[in-house]
Amino acid sequence: MVRALALLLMLVSLQLGSLISPAYACGCGAMVPSKESQVSVDRETSVVDWDGRTEQIVMRLTVRGNAPEAAWIMPVPHRASVELGDPGLFSELSVLTAPEPVTRHYFWPRSDDWPFADSGNVGDGAGAPSAGAPAVEVVGRERLGPFDVARLAATDPEALQKWLEDNGFDLPDRLATALKPYVEQKWEYVAIRLAPRGSGNPLSGTLEPLRLRFASDRLVYPMRLSKLASTPQQLGLYVLAEHRMEPSGPIGGDAPEVTYAGRIDPRSAADDTDALEGLTGADPVFLTAIEQSFPHPERIDGDHQLRATDADTPYRTKVYRNRLLTVGGIPAWVLSLLGAVLAAAAAVLLVRRARRWRPVPPPATVTVPPPLG
Template sequence: MRNRPGGWALRALSLVVLVFAAQLGSLIAPAYACGCGAMVVDRDDRVSVDRETSVVGWDGGTEQIVMRLTVRGDAPAAAWIMPVPHRATVELGDAALFSELRTLTAPVTATRHYFWPRAKDWPFGGSGDGSGAGAGAPAGAAPVEVVGRERLGPFDVARLAATDPAALEGWLKENGFELPDRLATALRPYVEQKWEYVAVRLAPRESGSPLTGTLDPLRLRFASDRLVYPMRLSRLAATPQSLGLYVLAAHRMEPRGAIGGLPPEVTYAGRVDPGRERSAYPALGALTSGKPVFVTAIDQSFPRPGLIDGDHELRAAAADTPYRITHYRDELLTVGGFPAWMLTLLGGAGVVVAALSLVLRARRRRPVTPPPPVTVPSPLR
């Protein structure tokens, strides 16, 4: 069957339109979820979380999360909801903490020497250079109890004890936001476990400006007999999600499971003593009270966020094995600027020549034994 003239052009144009429509849809879709909380904006606004970095510390009884978000969009304000298993205290975090941990856990470069020349080396080429349930609200309490509210930099922070997602929706409406139906459903497991929430109203520093850029970090602290990182709300995200965690604990930590994402990848594991290295890690020392801590950096991708089926629970690994990503730079082994293989061959040749010379010299110096005298018999008489 022959194609009609111009048929290929129509199909190409249709493909372009479909791709453009898909990209446009991703731009106008509200970003209701970020890595471990929920972002709520007005229906006519849009905001997205470009990057989320979290530091999670646990000493066996108290957990703290320091989170910094980088957002963009045209929304003048947004609400961010973070479920926590027990009543939390909230304060501004230290932005220097993330710089210190990024430096501490960064990959290192090491030189790895090889002996025999390769294709790029002389003479072939080149020059030869070489769990427990939360406290919850008491019986008979209001569906939403505001247990604390404070202004922290650009943030209006409210700490809530909610026993009904509908009541949380009412609080959001009072503050100018609408709770999406899917988010209300996703919050229900936390309500059933009597978890509480930290609700944060995000606003730019300048009134009337859109909410964009890297926000000041927030530090949450709450009692917990297990190390848990809330992730359930991220299943609402419409685009693939990525999670980056710096886990501070007494031992190397690992997630109990993938919770619907790709296998978590450890990018760094090692013990650090910020008390002894105060000049290098002052913010980390302040967070850990100067005590030694094992740092585990974990990355994980969620290509299909809808498959997320729980929160991350982290446990001690079988051993405190240190690990660091190392990028190797291969170089030809040299001695004094000369290839070691060449010096070795020349040295070997020199040894052979010297040995032969010694053998010849020894032979020359060896005394020559004269032949025995010849006796001539006398003639018979």
């Protein structure tokens, strides 16, 4: 899954034909365009759901280029089922994990405030193949929307390469070599032929999401193939599990950053869709949103192994908005200055009044002594 994009990235670095470097890739496999054509993934968003026994990954790609078709190869640890995903899932999760707006007030006016500005507006600021099985075994094939999906079991990457070539795609030797660790671990592959609905039209825009489901006793997000990318990569994950999850290590990238963590109720999360409940079921689940940068993808040294954290500590990113402090719509600093002026005026009046009503002392009395004699 994640490797498919990684593969895509690796193909970029290999400069397969005229493959364009993707702006976003999460290691979910490799994309192979037809000869003398271009295709790139501008963004890939993944949702991972794991209940301790089964892992589901829903991916949505935004692509551009002039390729009339392309092949997308994605390694998976066990045999996978593939179906179309619900686009509403991504909008639901985007709303749930949106940063919390927090207002911070400031007292003195700034450049965007009156009287400095023209107005008083405030600036806001798999199982192994059996003995004797073919090197590449097609274990399933179906048409899903615009996708022709083939699920493969391969005993060696060279055989996978030949299968792709026989189906009209070239797999670079370097990519075949990068697949060897997955072959040694007896992983399988999902090979998807991407083609627009209209004949002759290039692959472009946001494709329908795909949902993969396979058995797994551990939460793994493949990233190994991303090391073949020639440009910095960005990983974004929505992880749904019983507890808050974290990668066991950075695997060659910057430290992963949690942008949201909290227990959610899928039944109350839906707005116009019940996509989240359709993926996880009706029981509450812990949602962890993770972002990670890979400035030097060549340093990636493995797949992400995600584990439960020591505590299900909630977290939500905050976005601060600065606003001028007001009282009844009047800036507090104006009221303060007005109050100070009134207090000063009152003090002056009191002083003047005190002077005006100062009591006049009585005239001094003169005592006349009695006459002598």
